[in-house]
Amino acid sequence: MGDEPADRRARKKARTHDEVRAVAQRLFAERGFDAVTVADVAEVADVAVQTVFNHFPTKEDLYFAGRSPWVDGPAHAVADRAPGTGAVGTAHAWVAHHVLAVPLLLRRPAHRNFLSTVQASPALMVQLRELTRRSEERLAAALLADWTATVGRVDGLRLVARLTSGLLITTGRIALVDLWADLADLPVGDPRLPAAVGDARRRSRTALDAVGGGFRLLADRDDASAAFRLVAELERGRQPDARLARRTVIRPPVR
Structure with a gap:
């Protein structure tokens, strides 16, 4: 029972990660990579800019997220x-x-x-x-x-x-x-x-x-x-x- 809060936090973190990534890559596809800012991603995903950076250190990380299987x-x-x-x-x-x-x-x-x-x-x-x-x-x-x-x-x-x-x-x-x-x-x-x-x-x-x-x-x-x-x-x-x-x-x- 004591692990449930930590589990819920992990699930919430994973959902936020996936939602931010999906929003960012949709915006990149619609507007182009250079035209999209991290602030744009945060606004559409309805999260703070710092939340985006907590999951993805740079905009370039956002672009490649989930699309670079050769790394691992x-x-x-x-x-x-x-x-x-x-x-x-x-x-x-x-x-x-x-x-x-x-x-x-x-x-x-x-x-x-x-x-x-x-x-x-x-x-x-x-x-x-x-x-x-x-x-x-x-x-x-x-x-x-x-x-x-x-x-x-x-x-x-x-x-x-x-x-x-x-x-x-x-x-x-x-x-x-x-x-x-x-x-x-x-x-x-x-x-x-x-x-x-x-x-x-x-x-x-x-x-x-x-x-x-x-x-x-x-x-x-x-x-x-x-x-x-x-x-x-x-x-x-x-x-x-x-x-x-x-x-x-x-x-x-x-x-």
């Missing part, structure tokens, strides 16, 4: 994958699946508008880079925790985790930029769009698959570090957890 998705996929599946393979499969889904999503006006708004806003591009950095850090931490739990503390293991995370996340980001460059000029409904989507996905899949294979090639070099060889041995023969790789939301968001 790869790390959660590694941590939550089924026993016997590969950590690197699962992270790679998560990135590849979600990158290759983007061309299909670009046939939806709402998703296309989201990406075009990000590309046109210097502030949102800065926030995107920050979110990408967080994704790299969290995936590296998840890989390191997974490997350390299996083999203990090994010199060089942190570096391997960081290199692996940076390679996967950076490749995904570059592939997305390339996809957007190929498809941005073709409007929804353009008869050329389906063929262009197919071509873009094939090119991206080839690049992403090459990165996945590159990890094994690096580990097999004569001058590869002991930590790299150890991780390669842990991963050898292990398939990715395809079920988790296809999920956008693996865990409920933490608030």
Whole structure:
């Protein structure tokens, strides 16, 4: 019984969070990102400006809220994958699946508008880079925790985790930029769009698959570090957890 007030406060906080986010993103869609202020959001949501900032430190956080699964998705996929599946393979499969889904999503006006708004806003591009950095850090931490739990503390293991995370996340980001460059000029409904989507996905899949294979090639070099060889041995023969790789939301968001 003593926990009920705290539970009610948590539920109220979660509802306010969701309501503010929904209002903000509706206003962004209607008026454009630059034309909407935090005060506008607070007024329409019927909350104080400080309440908005309590949930979202910046307007850029509001824009990306609930729309940046890549920040935690790869790390959660590694941590939550089924026993016997590969950590690197699962992270790679998560990135590849979600990158290759983007061309299909670009046939939806709402998703296309989201990406075009990000590309046109210097502030949102800065926030995107920050979110990408967080994704790299969290995936590296998840890989390191997974490997350390299996083999203990090994010199060089942190570096391997960081290199692996940076390679996967950076490749995904570059592939997305390339996809957007190929498809941005073709409007929804353009008869050329389906063929262009197919071509873009094939090119991206080839690049992403090459990165996945590159990890094994690096580990097999004569001058590869002991930590790299150890991780390669842990991963050898292990398939990715395809079920988790296809999920956008693996865990409920933490608030």
